[in-house]
Amino acid sequence: MNIENGLWAPGTQLPVERELAETLSVSINTVRRAVGELVAKGLVQRRQGAGTFVMPVADSSAGTSAAAPVGRRLIGVLVPSTTYYYPRVVDGIQRVLRDAGVGVVLASSKYDLAIERDELRAMRDSGVQGLLLVPNLHIMTDPQGYVDDLRDLPLPYVLVERRPPAPEPDDPTSYVGTDHGGGVCLALRHLRGLGHQRVGHLGRLRTGTSAFVAQGFDDATALLGLDAVDDAVDRREVWTGAEIAAYVRCCAAAGVTAVFCHGDRDAAALVVEARRQGLTVPDDLAVVAYDDEVAEVGDVPLTAVSPPKSEVGALAAQLLLRRMEAGDDALCHRVEIQPRLVVRASCGASRIKVPD
Incomplete structure (x- = not known):
């Protein structure tokens, strides 16, 4: 399941029951029973008015989590939806990061700018070392300004299926998307x-x-x-x-x-x-x-x-890992992959x- 394989890292909010039911093609009652079992096992916790979250697993000696051992790198992944289009993008990301021994903190903005802001702040506070971002540029009043402000982030990032809408010629934003x-x-x-x-x-x-x-x-x-x-x-x-x-x-x-x-x-x-x-x-x-x-x-x-959703996710993850290794010397990459008919x-x- 997604908790065991690290796709939903400690602290990650689970999709709402309706989204889970649609994704898994089961009834909402089946989802509720399954989530109830996870709560009983101590794997997730319900927070009144907030949602259901993967439980942090405290280490008795150092305060680290069992899902994120000491020294393990974490990447934050912020997508608009976990039920349509983006599950295959996330699959590609997860495949590359798992092979590299890197954990994933996944969050969904649900196409809500306030949630997007809060989730981005939460991922930064969680100690991730890099970010793969699918911002909701299409519903922002100043999307280019938002992209410009991302440069102030204290960690490397790559846009996924998004690109600067009105970039200057030397815009340093790296992105991977579909042509x-x-x-x-x-x-x-x-x-x-x-x-x-x-x-x-x-x-x-x-x-x-x-x-x-x-x-x-x-x-x-x-x-x-x-x-x-x-x-x-x-x-x-x-x-x-x-x-x-x-x-x-x-x-x-x-x-x-x-x-x-x-x-x-x-x-x-x-x-x-x-x-x-x-x-x-x-x-x-x-x-x-x-x-x-x-x-x-x-x-x-x-x-x-x-x-090419999975390929976009995989290439974005590879590019972010290279940027993390290169540090300040990282080059800007602008990648578009042509779809299939x-x-x-x-x-x-x-x-x-x-x-x-």
Whole structure:
């Protein structure tokens, strides 16, 4: 389990019961019973009004914890969520750090800036020697100012799946992330090779990646000479069933034959609604999703851009370890990894070579 293998280090707050139930695909009652057993065994403690935390294990002689022996290095990892997108990023981080004999203190900001601030302070106070950070830049009023302020941290850090939004040319921030624009271009190039010309984008607003995906769509359609139909290019914070139904009608009326969706769940809902309105997928409407979290489930498995989540986490951990060893001589690294395109039934054909 995550407590035994060190993913949830002493003092780490556990995800809320609802998140655990969704992640493990069990009922909330099952989670409550399991947590109750952990409390009875003294492995976790419930704090009124705060949550459930992994118990610190005191050493009788030196006051150190059994999970963090004397001399063992610790890395703090702060992510927005422990249930969607980031579990595979954390898996990559954990694999590298475990091999290096380094422990992990994991915390989730739950997309809340106040929690993010408190968790970052708590990790600094816990004595970690480095930080891997996924800050909520997309909901900040001054995201570049926040990134600039991170330079005052007294320990090395690397941003993960985030980058300075408006950096100066000599910005020293190191980061590892997904080349979202490159992934979108892979998908649209594939659709063009299948003969699609009039395309749409059913997108999102105010997520950590939505702006990069939207820009990637605009850049790729211009590069590839595709006709991005204005009425079928739409982004919202949340898509309701009625809005997706209206979007399908718009695509049908405008002659749109392919839609790029951000992300899987909206794409799956689009496929269901298109079929309900009498369209066949992929013959009448090809669909490609971005995320590849749940794309392969459903009656029509979704072709999807698959961000290299585990690889991003692993490379970020390797980079942080090198920065910790180099100290003040550490070089700045800016790394982007291109996603894969996983071709399934929703676009109607296997990958083919597309001429430039």
